[in-house]
Amino acid sequence: MARYHDEEEELISMSLGDHLAELQMRLWRAMAGLVLGLVVSLFFGGQLVKILLIPYEDAMKEAGKQPGLLPGNVLTTFMVYLKICLVAGLILSSFWVFHQLWAFVAAGLYRRERRFVKIIAPVSASLFVVGALFYLFKIAPLALKFFVRFDLGIQFIHTGMYPLHEYVDFMLTLMLVFGLSFQMPLAIIAIERVGLVTLEQFSKARKVVILGLVVFAAVVTPGPDVISQVSLAVPMYLLFEGSLIVCRLLRMRDKKKKEAERAASAPAKTPAPAVSAPAASPPETPVEPKSPDPAATTPATTVEAVTQPEPAAGTDGAAPPPEAAAQVPPTPATPPDPVPPD
Secondary structure, eight states: OOEETTTTEEEEOOOHHHHHHHHHHHHHHHHHHHHHHHHHHHHTTHHHHHHHHHHHHHHHHHTTOOOOBBBBBHHHHHHHHHHHHHHHHHHTTTHHHHHHHHHHHHTOOHHHHHHHHHHHHHHHHHHHHHHHHHIIIIIHHHHHHHHHHHHHHHHTOTOOOBBBBHHHHHHHHHHHHHHHTTHHHHHOOOOHHHTHHHSSHHHHHHHHHHHHHHHHHHHHHHOOOOHHHHHHHHHHHHHHHHHHHHHHHHHHHHHHHHHHHHHSSSSOOOOOOOOOOOOOOOOEEEEOOOOTTTTTTTTTHHHHHSSSSSOOSSSSSSSHHHHHOOOOOOOOOOOOOOOOOO
16 A cells, blocks of 8 residues: 555545455455354343333323234244344444444554544444434334324224234334434534535525425335324434534634644744833932133133234334235346348
């Protein structure tokens, strides 16, 4: 088998032969568990037959009739005994059988997704057992009481005289139908988690879902009785609403998980330094005025008089005017050379 690494997840690539070999192994294991459950049920076959006849006996006693079923041919009782023990063995080994089925599905999932099989398998088996027992102890008594009372209003009919194998087939078939129908929440949750149908689309399609459940109940229930159909459609709709609630809870959990991861991956913010209040300055001491310096207050003219250079000596001691200093004696012009005579 080739393995492909996608970050931290690991996906197993299997060929058709590998899938068939995996399926064969899981089926053999499931059948081994079923056979073991059948063997255990054979030791309690008499008690199991009595439990299956409880709804019929209660309906006949309420109608004031003596219960009694027609045995049929020679093999009828033996075959009925085996059928009852087989279904009881399936219920006993349901946790093992459903674990093998989900393990086959998990072979093509990611490692993170394969962990959920350990949770889904027991939940699926529990829903199957609850559905089968729900019909046996809750729905079957109501349906049989209705049928027995209906037979009382018709003349020339022996009320409650049903063939044994038909009664057992009717009961076991509906037990299996209810058990398998109770797997619907897992299918809805899986579809929503994968993203094929969103939670909002499921919520908007309630009318279509109700119609589909009624049609499904009418198809899978044996016989045209309305009680079995309604008794199957109503619990399935309640399971549908319960599965939507579970989807909402899972979505809220994923949202909180993402927020926690985002908060953990964000850089930690350093707290800003606290700004301390300015310290109070000490009171200022008064400064005494200083006496003026006489040298600093000497007029600028005095300093200029001291630093000014003495004028050139003249007749009156005054400086010559600028015009006299600028007059320079002209240079005598040179006479031109004499021209020699021709």
